[in-house]
Amino acid sequence: MSQSDDSTVDLAEGIDHQVAMVMDLNKCIGCQTCTIACKTNWTESGGREYMYWNNVETKPGSGYPRDWEEMGGGWDESGEERTPGDLPDREDYGRAWDFNHEAIMYEGSDEPLRPLENADWGPNWDEDEGAGEYPNSYYFYLPRICNHCTHPSCVEACPRSAIYKREEDGIVLVDQDRCRGYRYCVEGCPYKKVFYNAETKTSEKCIFCYPRIEGEGPEGEVRPPSCAEDCPPQLRHVGFLDDEDGPIHKLVNEYEVAVRLHPEYRTEPNVYYIPPYAPPQTSEGGETLDAERIPRDYLEELFGPKVNEALNTISRERDRVRRGEESELMEILSTVNNDDQYRLEVFDDA
């Protein structure tokens, strides 16, 4: 495609194009369909039971693995030195529980179906707890996958160059033949999106469903990653960051309403979020107040200072639509046309 030749989009060195995803957090209902779509495709067994390459966590909340935001990794302020990171414990992810299926199904027990033991933590354990006081408590869901970063500290962390960013589309992959299970990538990723497989003794991670985007998926068609395609409210856009005619480029670079999660980790994620704009606060008596429900401070903590302009732009554009004016931005955000949402073949004849 001609547009990539004089592209103004910053890509990692040596990368032809960069896959990207925009998730609209205002649409997420926390149903975990994406989580299960991913799991049934990639992580059902073989040492992957505890892994959720796609997880959906409640914010504010501890996340998955527990307190991952306090585990380090990423880059320092210069962007050149890596920040040391920790390895999470199995408990931080949550162990796969054993249930009393046997007793109930075969031994005639009438106890309720429940985990046998250790059911005291797991992914999204703190679901819907959030923060704030009634009637102004708040929470939202945050779906997370590997960000296939432009400056990935996981790649830099590996002394064997077993984890790499592939040239054609910037997807970050672990070469299972080169990996010796040192787990420096697990420590080094600040989003904790590389996982150690204790059975294969190698590290594994989200592959952006590359067989699907290469047309090796169902019916031999090019399909978006399963987490996107199976999402009931279809809240994800999938395409290339450097496809300057595509919606991702518009949302990220033109309108600047799609922002990175924890930009201060400096890995330059290629998954972007439309920040949540919850309903305003209400008084004890139930009247609407002129105050935002989700504190800006908190959103800034998650998405950096750019979240402010993003939210302002979105409310400005919403007002335009309310007034009956046109808004390209709101059209992109409210499209129900999958062809607009998933643009994965634009560079195919390049």
Added chain:
Amino acid sequence: MREDDGSVPDRTPESTLGSKLSREHVAALALVVTVVASAALLPTLADARPAYEIPVDYQQSSADLSEPSGEAWDSVPAASVPLSSAGASVPAADETSVESVRVEVARTNERLYLRLSWADATTDTSTDEISGFADAVAVQLPANQSERPPIAMGSTSNRVNVWYWSGTGEHEALLAGGPGTTTEIDEPTLRANATHEDGRWTVVFSRSMASDRANVTDVSPNRDMDVALAVWNGSNMERSGRKATSEWYYLALGPDTGGPPYEAILWSVAGLAIVFTTLVTIEGIRRTRGE
């Protein structure tokens, strides 16, 4: 001080050693010289060998050499090899915990045996938890012996073989051409056995001496061979470049193995001392007689 320089006879009577000394004096002095020389040599002899040498004991039969506590090891001399952090570019590379490894090496006509033993109070034998790393030890040898490879895993043009044992019970042969390049190679004759007793790991590696395969070290019974060692303490999260390593040492396989080189040195020194003493004595007697 010419006077002490008795081996260079000077024709000026006043300044010569013998002219002023009686025969008894000369004999006594010779004795003193010998004793002093021996005393000076003793500490070196007790320490046994040139720096960086690891003696190799030849044995007729393999007996129980492959067992970490095999009796055949009783007669094998040990070398203590100091270790320090490899300084690789991985996080916390300097935080290693094992400071030395005891090395004993034996060979038969067919096989080379290395017994490595080091202090490690914890037996870390599992990599089943996310933060679980296993204890490990490795022996590094040049892949071919024309030139000593760079100590950190060799280089692309000068590769190394690595025999690697892990506390998980696995062992493997690796080929490397620089840090981060280890690749498993098929080496069916490599064996490893390990025990952990009284806070020490003892691991015996053994492998066929000869190899005619490319990139697989051929161990010659007639030639010294470079060797380096590395130890990892799993519970200290040591793995890959976070390891305690030695400098290059060498296995004394060369011509002197029938009698270790330090014996030869001892005999040369003793021989020189005898010649010296005799010369001094003769000269002393000659002078005393006024010849």
